[in-house]
Amino acid sequence: ALILAIETSCDETSVAIVESGTIIRSNIVSSQVATHQRFGGVVPEVASRKHVESITWIIEEAFEKAGVRPSELSAIAVTEGPGLIGALLVGVVAAKALAYSLDLPLIGVHHIAGHIYANRLVHQLEYPLVSLVVSGGHTELVYVESEGRFRIIGQTRDDAAGEAYDKVARALKLPYPGGPHVDRLAHEAAEALPLPRAWLEPDSYDFSFSGLKSAVLAALNSAAMKGQPLEPQAVAKGFQDSVTDVLVEKSLRAVRAYGAKQLLLAGGVAANRGLRERLAARCAEAEVPLLAPPLGLCTDNAAMIAAAAFLKLERNQFSSLELKAEPMLKLEAWSV
Ligand code: ATP
Ligand code: MG
Ligand code: FE
Secondary structure, rough: OEEEEEOOOOOOOEEEEEEEOEEEEEEEEEEEEOHHHOOOOOHHHHHHHHHHHHHHHHHHHHHHHOOOOOOHHOOOEEEEEEOOOOHHHHHHHHHHHHHHHHHOEEEEEEEEHHHHHHHHHOOOOOOEEEEEEEEOOEEEEEEEEEOOOEEEEHHHOOHHHHHHHHHHHOOOOOOOOHHHHHHHHHHHOOOOOOOOOOOOOOOOOOOOOOOHHEEEEEEHHHHOOOOOOOOHHHHHHHHHHHHHHHHHHHHHHHHHHHHOOOOOEHHHOHOOOOHHHHHHHHHHHHHHOOOOHHHOOOOOHHHHHHHHHHHHOOOOOOOOOOOOOOOOOHHHHHHO
């Protein structure tokens, strides 16, 4: 079965054609990073307009690259939420038009389910599993009891991990999005600036990064005031160590507590080298199988949306043509 999926929840316009939920026939991703960079972040209205400009040719390119004709498709999938309302709408309207005109079933997909199921494009999953989702807007520990059944067991109480990365990057005067730049600086560091870790209550799987971000800003300011600026590499490493320490330890605790057979890494920050290295080392020690998508499937793409949509296709769970963009869609509510 071939699914054509559309992803427009934020600042990537992406269309993919995926076979049987696992074989990527095409996965075209057009990033708007260059457009938003001069504003230091994503400007919602600009993102919507860019999606409108590119969606049609990206759909055409996805067909062409895959060597697939519209009549060969089994379903049309689209990210229905969460995300920016205007951006989501472009994908949802395009998907409905395709589903209606080709007389195909429509499948609305939760963006975070997509990030998690990006792993299914490259790995064999075993349940129950725990997924650490770290992205621009989300930081969550998700218990996946069986295929497509999600329960959020912990989440950030303030900033998402990616958001914290981007804010610290801005303080270090690095270009947007700053995550990869902080990652690179951290790897060049000889030593780390000592920074606090937000463990919260001993039994909590929640996260908090805003205090850490404030600590970084305070350290940068006081050092500048004394005329002894901090080395950016040391700041980046101190920040990255603090973030990864908490993410890794809480993930491993969740794996043990829930008897998970695998730990899945998901979301844009899953591309972080420091996080991947530390997780790999700790999981090897604890003999926990760790799965992560290849770097290109960590950040937003439509292949992951097709992978998640396949769960619904197998169960004949379709959306109606009334499907709405849901900027605050809940993951649990999307379970199969
Ligand atoms: P969400 O998925 O929560 O809706 P999003 O789709 O905007 O948010 P993603 O595309 O999944 O987010 O991830 C983008 C985020 O990942 C950005 O904050 C970016 O800085 C961060 N990121 C990307 N690569 C790295 C890296 N190597 N290290 C740290 N952060 C990174
Ligand atoms: Mg993005
Ligand atoms: Fe995302």
